[in-house]
Amino acid sequence: MAGSSAAGVLMGISVGGGLTLASRRKAGTSARRLAFVGALSAAVTFPAELLVVAPATGVGPVEMVVTVLAWPVMTVVAARHSTDIAGLTRAHPWLWTAGPSARRPRRRQPSQP
Structure with missing residues (x-):
């Protein structure tokens, strides 16, 4: 469990760092x-999970197949949510980055009588 957590942290740092660099490099x-950067960085760092699962399960065939099948799933998830991770989305208000668009004044609701 600790090894998978460490592999997940490694993947998160890699994907987040790669997306941060990619989003800052070009306005x-x-x-x-x-999406391409997120998918590529997730696909490259996922083998760390294989290195953790193999000795922990005694290279069990079922466990290894399930882990290998999770590889494309994690790549697609990272690609799909790459704009969320980079903070460039407007789909989730809690992920908005500070900037001119975030400082728009709120519209006031009419008061109830």
């Missing part, structure tokens, strides 16, 4: 480019 970063 007009497209969602497709961020």
Whole structure:
């Protein structure tokens, strides 16, 4: 369990760092480019999970197959949510980055009588 947690932290740092660098490098970063960077960094760091699962399960065939099948799933999830991870989404208000668009004044609701 500790090994998988460490592998997850490694993957999170890798994906988050790669997306941060990609989004800061070019002002007009497209969602497709961020998705590619997220998928690539997740696909490259996922073998760390294989290195943890293999000795922990005694290289059990079922466990290894399940872990290998999780690889494309994790790659697609990282690609799909790359704009969320980079903080460039407007779909989730709690992930908004500070900036001119975040400082818009709120519209006031009419008061109830």
